[in-house]
Amino acid sequence: MSANTPWTIFQKIGFRFFFIYTLLFTSPFPLNIFDFLSNIINKIDEFIWLNLVPYIGENILNVFIDSSGSYRFTGSGDTTYNYVQIFCYFLIAVLGTLIWSLIDRNRKNYVKLLRILVVFLAYFLIFSMFSYGFYKIIPLQFPVPSLGRLVQSYGDSSPMGIAWTFMGASKAYTMFSGFAEVLAGLLLIFRRTRTLGGLVCFGVMMNIFAMNMCYDIPVKLFSFHLLLFALFVFMQDWKRIFAVFFTKAATIPRSFPQYFKKRSFNIIATILKVYIVSWFFYVCISQAMSANESYGPNAPKPYMHGIYDITHIEKNKDTIPLLITDDTLWKRFIIQRESYIYAYQMNGDRVNFKLEFDTIQKSMYMKKRSDSTDTYDFTYTLKDSILTLKGTHLNDTILIKAKQFDLKKFKLINRGFHWINETPYNR
Structure with missing residues (x-):
């Protein structure tokens, strides 16, 4: 688009709104990815929104949000807070567009600012694709199904739980998804491949957004915006692409002029680009590797990790019949995480306990998470x-015997991959 081509009033107003809204949504990126800035930048960002969002929610939308500053990240990006925050972005963008239109109403176009916005969004997408991609290449986002998931029935699984199990059951497919995201990020780095990168990113995000919507995964807002930004980057070249596929008009190779007239400025810009992209790689890969060592596949398994099916219970030296109708009894317990044990009652309900081991004294102390007075020693x-467990629960003596389940018996683990299938193995 020529710098001298005048825009219509609707194009200018639309660009002003989208520009402001985009900066609000992506803030405080990219400042928050640098260690020496992230703490103070994140605190300023939280201070602004933790005060503004509850105020707008209560006074305009009649939605109560805790204004004490105790809002915490839960893993969901689709909370009431998030939706009200999006509404705040919209209001601020409308107000900003109105002021901007009054002050700058005689400007012919925003071609230069558009180029800057495209570059900015490309880098936001690059970092997002690298972040999610490397967390799939190293299977962290979708880990192998947990022990608790393996003993859970399909009917008791949530749609999101099914999606996580589906992805985590195949390390190869999860890694393939991650490589697709990283590829999209790599293509977005260079101007000559940026349009293709936008298209690849749009395709990847379309699948992710559909999965989030169809399986009730609470990243709908964020994935939709990534989808929108990828489309925006791709559509910068839509006229040429349309001409190639749908008209007989000749298209000439696209030129890529330098951003600045001075050669020194372009050298500085190239150095800055290399630094930023390298930092993206470093941050995303180092975080993934650190997470892999702390809770990923390479993390050490807790002591006595496994599933234990209870075969015998004595209470005060009296044998307790293991009746499936007695909901007070356990049928199994699982040690999946460090310092936690999950006991499953006969009706399938799970009771969570904090767990302390003393491997020297061969003792284990369990305290119910919802009731600290309910303990087992x-x-x-x-x-x-x-x-074999011997000890006390409140004022009773308890003896429990349990057999460790062989995890290789699960079809989800032992089936593996087969080039040849004479019949479908659909169980």
Whole structure:
């Protein structure tokens, strides 16, 4: 688009709104990815929105949001807070567009500012694609199905739980999804491949957005905006692409002029670009590797990790019949995470306990997370996959015997991959 081509009033107003809204949504990027700036930038960002969002929610939308500053990240990006925040972006963008239109109403176009916005959004997408991509290449976002998931029935799974199990069950497919995201990010780095990068990113994000919508995964708002930004980057070249596929008009190779007239400025810009992209790689890969060591596939498994099916219970030296109708009894317990144990009752309900091991004294202390007075104090022995627990619960003596389940018996684990299938193995 020529710098001398006049824009219509609707193009100028639309660009002003989109520019302001985009900066609001992406803030405080990219300042928050640099360690020496992230703390203070994030605190300023939180201070602004933790005061503004509850005020707008209560006074305009009649929605109560805790204004004490106790809002915390829950893993969901689709909270009431997030939706009200999007509404705040919209209001500020409308007001900003009105003021901008009054002050700058005689400007012919925003071609230069558009180029800057495209570059900015490309870098925002690059970082987002790298972040999510490397967390799939190293299977962190979708880990292998947990022990609790393996014993859970399909009917008791949430749609999101099914999606996480589906992705985590195949490391190869998860890595393929990650490579697709990283590829989109790589293509967005260079101007000559940026249009293709926008198209690849749009395709990747379309699949992710559809998955979020169809499986009720609470990243709908963020994935929709990434989808929108990818389309925006791709559509900068829509006329040429339309001409190639749908008309007989000749198209000439696109030129890529330098951003600045002075050669020194362009050298500085190139150095800055290399630094920023390298930093993106470093941050995303180092975070993924660190997470891999702390809770990913390379993280050490907790002591006595496994599923234990209860075969015998004694209370005050009386044998308790293991009746499936007795909801007070446990049928199994799982040690999946460090310092936690999950006991499953006969009706399938899960009870969470904090767990402390003393491997020298061979003792384990369990405290119910929802009731700190509900405790178990056991000594244990584990021999030939048989776990024996002896101890006390409140004023009662307890003896429990449980057999460690062989995880290789799960079809989700032992089925593997087959080039040849004479019949579908759909179980």
